[in-house]
Amino acid sequence: MLKIDLSKGERKEVEEEVAEDRPIRLFLNGKPLLTLYATPSHLRELALGYLLGEGFLRGREEVEGVWEEGTEVHVRLKALHPPDPNLPGVRRKEKRFKASIVSKAMALLHSSTELFRKTGGTHAAALFTEEGRMEVCMEDVGRYNAVDKVLGWGMERGVDFGGCFLGFTGRVQEGVVAKCLRAGLPLLASLSAPLASGIRLAEEGGLTLVGFARGSRLNVYTHPERLEL
């Protein structure tokens, strides 16, 4: 790659790391379901999280098997249903989080995005316990994929999503909120902006949506009752 620095009138050849995005084909019970452009790692988690977040399944007990073959990932479910179009609301309505813990968690997420620091080409999502412990952090060229990988990871391990919150680096559109509602997460915090559709769905579903979670500030767009000072 050629680096041009006009202030120095300089042209310099340098090596630089670039984020890899590949078409990943997802198969459900033997049939091709869709192709995702994703960072080619954690494909099991990507597939399981995608299926959970889009309503194809509700929990790991429904999964018979999951395996990778190169850039293909195969999931076998015990019973195949069309995806459930209904979105559950947040189940544990009484759940509360400390604002200071969310704030520190987001600083931790910000400092944990290694692939982003190297390439500038990825988004990250992370699962935090209510004490602010980071259970897992996933980076991916697709912001939806990063969320899917975290949800898939959590589902495989039987994590109680209802007691956790999701940290995220991307803009929050309704698609991301829908994934959180299906997983049963009560709070989603992002370093970036929410979009109108994300706010609308979070309001309806009872999810607490935090945006621009930077430094010691949090913007709370919906259900602020769940955040304690």
Place this chain on the structure above:
Amino acid sequence: MLKIDLSKGERKEVEEEVAEDRPIRLFLNGKPLLTLYATPSHLRELALGYLLGEGFLRGREEVEGVWEEGTEVHVRLKALHPPDPNLPGVRRKEKRFKASIVSKAMALLHSSTELFRKTGGTHAAALFTEEGRMEVCMEDVGRYNAVDKVLGWGMERGVDFGGCFLGFTGRVQEGVVAKCLRAGLPLLASLSAPLASGIRLAEEGGLTLVGFARGSRLNVYTHPERLEL
């Protein structure tokens, strides 16, 4: 919206502008083609640019009519073909641009993103002449949509894309490069990172791909011969 400032122990209610994203339904010759989540403005341009960039049409002479109905946009083509899967290479291989002009254009783009400044929720694309004059700048919640709107705008006005370059704020995946190749643009510059798929396709198609175009620096990932100091 509630603003929490932990450093001051403060909770404050404030009004804030949020980027609007709506499902926009695109109809081709009377039939629904797809739904795009987009900022609901410039829907004609969005539809025409989408069709040009995805290979459904090659130029405005193929368009019989285009009209908006609320959040629907309808395009009628004189003849309907399946989208051409072949990507043309850059047609004007001899075209050259001054690095200093690209650099200044990107600074202008950066300072022109009004909706982003208000909401933090949008991407922008702009068309520049070889002298660095900004012909049009479009902002949209979807980075692909912003490019589509610029291409549609240019096609309707009969702009010679082969003599222009595209300025962009988003990460460059192969989908964006494909749109530029179909429109006939020889150079694409972004404020953000390229992804591996974008670099591969730009290399193959003969497009000059510039990333991280910030301040007086340009990273040139492919076909640097087109950039003159």
